[in-house]
Amino acid sequence: MARRQTTPAERSRALNPFRYRGPLKASQDIIDRAAEREQILDLAQGGHSLRMIGPRRYGKTTLLTQLLRDAEKADMATALVDLEDVLSIGDLVVRIERAYANSLKGRMRSAVEALLNTWNVGLSLGGGGFTVRLSSNPPATNDAVLLRLLELPRELHQRTGRQTLVVFDEVQDILAVPGADGKIRSVIQHHEDIASYAFAGSAPGMMDQLFSDPRRPLLEQAVGLELAPLPLDQAAAYIDRRFRATKRRAGPALQPLVEFTRGHPQRTMLLAHFLWKLTPEASTADERTFLAAQNQALGEARGHLRAIFKALKPNEKRVMLALANLPGSPREAANAAAVGLKAGSVAATLEGLRAGADLIDAPTGGRAVITDPLFELWLRRRGLTGLTGATELED
Ligand SMILES: Nc1ncnc2c1ncn2[C@@H]1O[C@H](COP(=O)(O)OP(=O)(O)O)[C@@H](O)[C@H]1O
Ligand SMILES: [Mg+2]
Secondary structure: OOOOOOOHHHHHHHHOOOOOOOOOOOHHHOOOOHHHHHHHHHHHHOOOOEEEEOOOOOOHHHHHHHHHHHHHHOOOEEEEEEOOOOOOHHHHHHHHHHHHHHHOOHHHHHHHHHHHHHHOOOOOOOOOOOHHHHOOOOHHHHHHHHHHHHOHHHHHHHHHOOOEEEEEEOHHHHHHOOOHHHHHHHHHOOOOOOEEEEEEEOOHHHHHHHHOOOOOOOOOOOEEEEOOOOOHHHHHHHHHHHHHHOOOEOHHHHHHHHHHHOOOHHHHHHHHHHHHHOOOOOOEOOHHHHHHHHHHHHHHHHHHHHHHHHHOOHHHHHHHHHHHHOOOOOOOHHHHHHOOOOHHHHHHHHHHHHHOOOEEEOOOOOOEEEOOHHHHHHHHHHOOOOOOOOOOOOO
């Protein structure tokens, strides 16, 4: 049968070597993070627990996926529990069940499958699993099933001698389910020699609530790790290499690209993706190609950025606009006045924005910078219009 000819556009789409959605799986796709990867594997194997903080799309799940793979090679049972937008205790049960279903293999999988069968509470690694019980179970039953499922590492350890690594990703979302963090804590604090836990989250303020608040310390001894931006030299070398490998040159576009994205992992890949797309085979990108890629990236992200801006409180909008548009700090009286901020409310607003990871400390220390360089660009293009006195900001 004759094959349909692919058009050049289709071929270039298939070839684009820069992925900017979802966690990366292949280790050759991943820039750096080798030191972090080794450090967290050592902790997990040593039975220590870990809390990892990094803004959204900073590569947390990518790194955790690598950690799980390393732990599997070291003969641990693993589960990566995604807690993003978890709604209820029953939903939490489903998330944990799915995590084991996704990662357990071979003998360990059969052992767990057999165990869940004997419990006879509706848990299963295949088929619909616990979801089918959700609507009919009374809440007390779901609570009991959760406690039982959280004890799975103990049962596994008794039966197979293996330790388990359980990762809770986007763990701050557990705060939306009353009592859930307490239930998790009550079980896992007794798992010292049988399991390690890693907690990853994107909002430092909520992570502090979970871990440092004396009323709800999830794991007091969890070792903290803050995910840093990617090293710019490594990001540049990676982009350069991938352009060359596909018969292109990043050329004079490379420097402005890494300076603009300043190590933000997803933004680096997004910009590189569009730069590559705009660079025909056998040619070299330049500053103009970079600006065009920047515009395309902004176009792609615009809806999302607008929604993020809308969700900010009025004073947060003012501070973000000041940071993006005015030289110097919003703490300076003239800058505060220019965006209609009362001098007394600047410090608290900055703190709130840091707690939500909208701002991070500049790598050079001191001053806060906007975490997402594309959001900063969007805020700059938006400008300071519509900012008068204390009136509500409209987009
Ligand atoms: N170490 C890395 N090297 C290259 N790109 C990365 C790296 N980490 C993250 N990314 C980019 O960021 C995107 C989001 O990564 P992800 O792990 O899902 O972030 P998070 O879990 O923090 O939201 C990936 O699709 C990829 O484009
Ligand atoms: Mg993630």
